[in-house]
Amino acid sequence: MAYSDKVIDHYENPRNVGTLDKSDPNVGTGLVGAPACGDVMRLQLKITDEGVIEDAKFKTFGCGSAIASSSLVTEWVKGKTVDQAMTISNKDVARELALPPVKIHCSVLAEDAIKAAIDDFKKKRQARQEQA
Amino acid sequence: MKCWNCETDTSGSPFCPTCGKIAERPAGTSHFAIFDLPLAYDVDVPALEKQFRELSLRLHPDRFAQAEAKERRLSLEQTTALNEAYKTLREPTRRAFYLLKMYGVDLEREDTGTQKDMPFEFLEEVLDLRESLEDAMAAKDLEQARKMATDVEARRKAALTEAVDMLRSLERSPSDEAAVKKASHALGRVRYFTRFLEQVEAFEEEALS
Numbered sequence: 001m002a003y004s005d006k007v008i009d010h011y012e013n014p015r016n017v018g019t020l021d022k023s024d025p026n027v028g029t030g031l032v033g034a035p036a037c038g039d040v041m042r043l044q045l046k047i048t049d050e051g052v053i054e055d056a057k058f059k060t061f062g063c064g065s066a067i068a069s070s071s072l073v074t075e076w077v078k079g080k081t082v083d084q085a086m087t088i089s090n091k092d093v094a095r096e097l098a099l100p101p102v103k104i105h106c107s108v109l110a111e112d113a114i115k116a117a118i119d120d121f122k123k124k125r126q127a128r129q130e131q132a
Numbered sequence: 133m134k135c136w137n138c139e140t141d142t143s144g145s146p147f148c149p150t151c152g153k154i155a156e157r158p159a160g161t162s163h164f165a166i167f168d169l170p171l172a173y174d175v176d177v178p179a180l181e182k183q184f185r186e187l188s189l190r191l192h193p194d195r196f197a198q199a200e201a202k203e204r205r206l207s208l209e210q211t212t213a214l215n216e217a218y219k220t221l222r223e224p225t226r227r228a229f230y231l232l233k234m235y236g237v238d239l240e241r242e243d244t245g246t247q248k249d250m251p252f253e254f255l256e257e258v259l260d261l262r263e264s265l266e267d268a269m270a271a272k273d274l275e276q277a278r279k280m281a282t283d284v285e286a287r288r289k290a291a292l293t294e295a296v297d298m299l300r301s302l303e304r305s306p307s308d309e310a311a312v313k314k315a316s317h318a319l320g321r322v323r324y325f326t327r328f329l330e331q332v333e334a335f336e337e338e339a340l341s
């Protein structure tokens with residue numbers, strides 16, 4: 001199957017591969033998997049107390065489209081507020097990367113990862129506020 | 133279902149008992165129903181194979197080359213459905229995934245949200261496993277990769293056994309939601325472990341070529 005140029009670009013030069021400190025209260029970790037294929041994606045966001053995403057890192061074990069999808073969303077979310085990032089949908093990702101229908105689940109994984117990471121951050125923040 | 137030719141009730145049989153024409157099947161006929169089997173995990177595979185051979189001979193499109201258009205089309209359709217059903221039911225893992233789908237959990241589904249169903253700790257473990265494998269691959273350490281594969285293969289088998297136990301218990305109490313969930317998690321583990329083993333296999337091929 002032919003990958004689009006954008007997928008190949010992100011696959012060959014993935015942006016923001018790596019890890020952030022999971023125990024940092026300002027870091028939200030999203031970990032999602034696709035039981036349809038058995039691939040996993042971890043997305044971490046460093047979010048300021050004002051709710052702005054200042055850094056993003058990912059690690060994905062999957063096909064080229066899954067890696068490209070996560071690489072792309074790390075670029076997209078940086079500088080966005082949490083609320084703005086929540087509106088990123090898998091359709092935006094699939095359109096930008098020109099993913100074929102059989103690869104839509106890769107973009108779904110990326111959307112799920114953003115939501116899971118933000119969810120994790122919000123839970124951490126709430127736990128902190130309850131302690132204070 | 134009534135025969136399209138003579139209106140006899142064909143009641144799930146592949147051919148009309150009266151006129152002998154290929155019978156139509158209602159949409160959504162299960163793989164089990166095609167072989168007239170109950171919705172159950174345990175399948176006598178040699179008997180299934182025998183049934184498959186007989187049926188595929190009787191339904192073979194070559195035999196209907198001179199038949200009317202309707203029956204030619206049915207011969208093609210039923211042959212395709214038969215092949216798909218046989219492929220799914222003869223193989224234990226495929227059969228288990230298919231049965232789970234009959235209980236309402238389709239692990240092939242790719243829409244948003246469904247993926248999050250696996251426990252977080254398990255996904256973390258998968259990520260760790262894949263990272264360790266990546267390290268072994270980078271170091272061209274085939275021994276290490278094989279050692280991990282042996283361990284993962286054992287866990288894959290254990291997960292499949294657990295899923296099968298759950299599927300068997302569901303045959304007795306089909307509305308046990310907790311058992312469906314357990315079967316779904318166990319089969320999810322099977323899928324992730326299988327993916328891992330495929331990666332090791334690819335690495336082995338590459339290393340040995």
Ligand SMILES: [Zn+2]
Pocket residue numbers: 135136137138139140148149150151152153
């Ligand atoms: Zn008839």
